[in-house]
Amino acid sequence: MKDMFKKILMTVCLAAVLPLAGCVEVAPTDKQMAHDTDKDYEFTYGIRQFLEFDAKNPAGINIAPYFDFFETFTLKIYVVDGKLSFLDINYGDLPCDIYPFNLPAGKVECFYDETAIPHALKLATGETLATFEGGEFVVKFVLDSQEINYKVTFKTLETTREDYEKAY
Amino acid sequence: MKKHTRHILWAVAIVAAVTACFQLSEVIIPTGVKTNSTAEVIVRGSIKPQTAYGPEGIAIAMLVPRAWDVTNTAEVTLSSQNLEKAYGVKDPVDEKMVPISNVLMPKTTGTEGLEIYTGLTWSQAYYMRYGDMGNVGGDMEWVIFTNESTKLTVQDLSGADYRVELEVKIKFKTGEDPIRCILAFEFAGEIEGWEGVGFKNNMKTGTIVVGDGSTDYTAYPLTSTVPTSFRYGDFFCVQFTSEAGGMKNALYGERDVYMCGTVYLADGTTVTLDRKDETTRMNNVSNTLYSRYIFPRHYFGLDRKAEITNLYLYFTNKDGSKVVKPAGADLGFRFKQSNK
Secondary structure, eight states, X not given: OHHHHHHHHHHHHHHHHGGGOSSOSSOOOHHHHHTOOSOOEEEEEEEEEEEEEETTEEEEEEOGGGOGGGGGOEEEEEEETTEEEEEEEEOTTOSSOSSSSOOXXXXXXXXXXXXXXXXXXXXXXXXXXXXXXXXXEEEEEOOSOTTOEXXXXXXXXXXXXXXXXXXX | OOHHHHHHHHHHHHHHHTTTOEEEEEEEOOSSBXXXXXXXXXXXXXXXXXXXXXXXXXXXXXXXXXXXXXXXXXXXXEEEESHHHHHSOOOOOSEEEEEOTTSBOSOOOSSTTGGGGTTOBHHHHHHHHHTTTTOTTSOEEEEEEEEOSOOOOOOOOTTOOSOEEEEEEEEEEOOSSOEEEEEEEEEEETTXXXXXXXXXXXXXXXXXXXXXXXXXXXXOOSEEEESSSOOTTSOEEEEEESEXXXXXXXXXXXXXXXXXXXXXXXXXXXXXXXXXXXXXXOEESSSSEEEEEEOHHHHTTOOTTOOEEEEEEEXXXXXXXXXXXXXXXXXXXXXXXXXX
């Protein structure tokens, strides 16, 4: 029963983590991951799209190609014993905050909240970091104008090679 | 008669009437309007009952400068005449109408290409369908209001031999800008949208001049932004054209155009950007159109907590021998942030 629970948990974690990737290169598939539940992994993601929405552009405009600093932002997720447990967000040179709260520096505890609708990646203290929508994690926010909305999607930059090899 | 019942009945009466022959007869736009004042536009329409219809309600869509913030600050009311004569129901007098601009357009099927409006709000759908109506140089928005009364399905009332007259009054604040622009108005059905047969072809436009009208929304601009409305803590694209309305400016024909300027900060200081390199060079969209996305704090090399209170930009070539600024404006074009 415990093993079954672990497998379910792992699948959930991977379903949550892997879809972050817009263009996965080395990340294993759900099927590969499902048979090994106790390994630790580290996934590093970067910004794939930085979409800007307003009344006249309801479909959004991806402004990521226009700024180099978007490439310096990283989101690192740590899966420990098959459980999504920690993350580390580095704003890099991004000149704005995409969260309305002060993000703790360095590696912080987090969890995947399946009771939330939509499912969400949250800090241990409860603040939502990303929601799981349309098969991927997204971060939605406003900056200054309440009439302009932003949405960030992610791509895989790196999967910890050592752990990956250890797992297979 | 109880107030609620009365509202239902007159709404029913109106609903019946709009079925087949609604005409927006006139728009009265005041003259001599001052900045930072209150003005009133009156929209009148006449309706003649013909067939059973409903449920439905009356909505009015209007194209107005975003700076007026009509959705949140305007008072919009609906009155009628001859409802009592037609149905024995007291005519409403200055009944409040409420904004539905950000509500999803309820019905977007039925005629040509309407699927493209699916999932859009009233405001978005109107903008997509009608655009800025000639206000090429200013930030306009479509706002939509509707009456608050309950709607019901009604019977054929085609026997009436006179029209029911409607009058919508829109009181709004003009803001600090001396705007000259084209206003547009259209009646629509709260449920049927612009597809109700009674609402066809009832658009009317008119020009309003606030103050001296020097901020002319109808003139082709040299600069624009995407989004058109923003605050300094947002990302936006600045566009510059070297030819507008058939007039060429000093930078016409230049391959490389640079965007420089000045920001005022909340602490009273100013920061000027005048370097002309890859960090300020604009992208060539066409032979005459240039653009560059900016995040103002980053563009001017400011601290991430710096608060910008004003932003001016001008356009120049590599050696600075050709510069485009508004006449008499040393700092350049002012890019004003929105209030919200």
